[in-house]
Amino acid sequence: MAKWTPKHEAPEPLEGPVVATIIGGTIAWFVLFLVQLPFYGWLDDHGHLWWLWTCLAGAGLGLIGIWYVRKRDAAIKRDAALKAAGVK
Numbered sequence: 160m161a162k163w164t165p166k167h168e169a170p171e172p173l174e175g176p177v178v179a180t181i182i183g184g185t186i187a188w189f190v191l192f193l194v195q196l197p198f199y200g201w202l203d204d205h206g207h208l209w210w211l212w213t214c215l216a217g218a219g220l221g222l223i224g225i226w227y228v229r230k231r232d233a234a235i236k237r238d239a240a241l242k243a244a245g246v247k
Contacts, residue, residue, distance in 0.1 A: 177228045185221025223238050 192214035195202065202208045 178225070178232055181221060181224045185218055185225060188217030188221055192218055219225050 194212065195211045195214060199208075199211065209231055
């Protein structure tokens with residue numbers, strides 16, 4: 160087991176436009192839901208109705224994700240501002 164122990168520290172995580180990424184993904188899921196909505200009957204007849212509900216679930220979970228990453232982003236910025244002011 161010792162031979163698998165890393166010999167260097169892990170790199171810092173990459174930070175990107177997380178909020179924009181989650182918003183884009185949520186919009187994509189909702190658009191896919193809307194595109195499939197006119198084909199409800201066909202999807203039901205062929206046993207693919209779950210495709211429609213998967214897209215709606217993705218959009219719903221995306222809304223939760225947007226709330227979460229906005230709160231996270233605000234907390235990161237608040238912590239950085241406190242550190243810059245010398246409070247912590």
